Amino acid sequence: MSESETEPESRPLGPNVRQTAAEMATGDRTDTLLQTDGLVKRFGGFTATDDVDFGVAEGELRCLIGPNGAGKSTLLKLVTGTYEASEGHIYYDGHDITDLEPHERVQRGISMKFQVPSVYGDLSVRENARLPIQRFADGAERRERVDRAIEAAGLTGYEHVDASALSHGQQQQLEIGMAASLEPDLLLLDEPVAGLDVAEREAIAERVTRLNEEEGIAFVVIEHDTDFVASIADEVTVLHNGEIFLEGPIDEVKADPAVQRIYLGEEE
């Protein structure tokens, strides 16, 4: 057990901390699934996330918005372990995961779909859907989980179509189904509807909402389009200059003059 697991840092809690570091570390569970505590990421002399206390409850669907360069992707990559934290802690399901390797975080139930689609174009939908789980299941169980992934992707009937023949939106759906097939408790999506038309956005919104409501998967979704955000989430977190700027219901956040100013690039 690492030092950070036995001796959680004692520090004042930010306004967004749902549960104290000590409670998370001792496993005194509330409904908090993910909690970052004073999370900092520096790239050389540049601070991309600055003292971020970001919490997600079990089964919650939360959107992360903010202007370009606000630190949204960096925050999610810290949670997956793609980036190592410069300071602070990440607690997940009652444990300090700050020092865990990315694959260990996947094993604990954190799954992420990155911004760039990464399905294999010359493999069929079914062959793609088999990839994430082929090491974990075989025989009838594997067939059943592949079927469920395709269903979760909303691509029933497309099993034998090459992924390259799918629309961009369908490829995104396939990836979400593949990420969900790992049976995560938390699924992180980085701009899943970027470049998609209205119908494709609606299809993604339906996938995400169904997985959240029917499978109980908690989501953090990075998205710029506030109409899309409003269609899937009630609560949003706004990041600006690497810090949490505001949290609250999407309608209130959208109407907030200070939020409108940061989107227009004016200084706060």
Ligand SMILES: Nc1ncnc2c1ncn2[C@@H]1O[C@H](COP(=O)(O)OP(=O)(O)OP(=O)(O)O)[C@@H](O)[C@H]1O
């Ligand atoms: N690997 C890296 N090395 C150096 N700087 C980085 C790295 N990754 C991100 N940054 C910088 O950190 C800041 C935050 O980047 P990040 O990608 O997290 O922002 P974002 O809010 O996701 O932006 P966007 O909406 O444009 O995707 C940016 O200024 C970016 O240039």
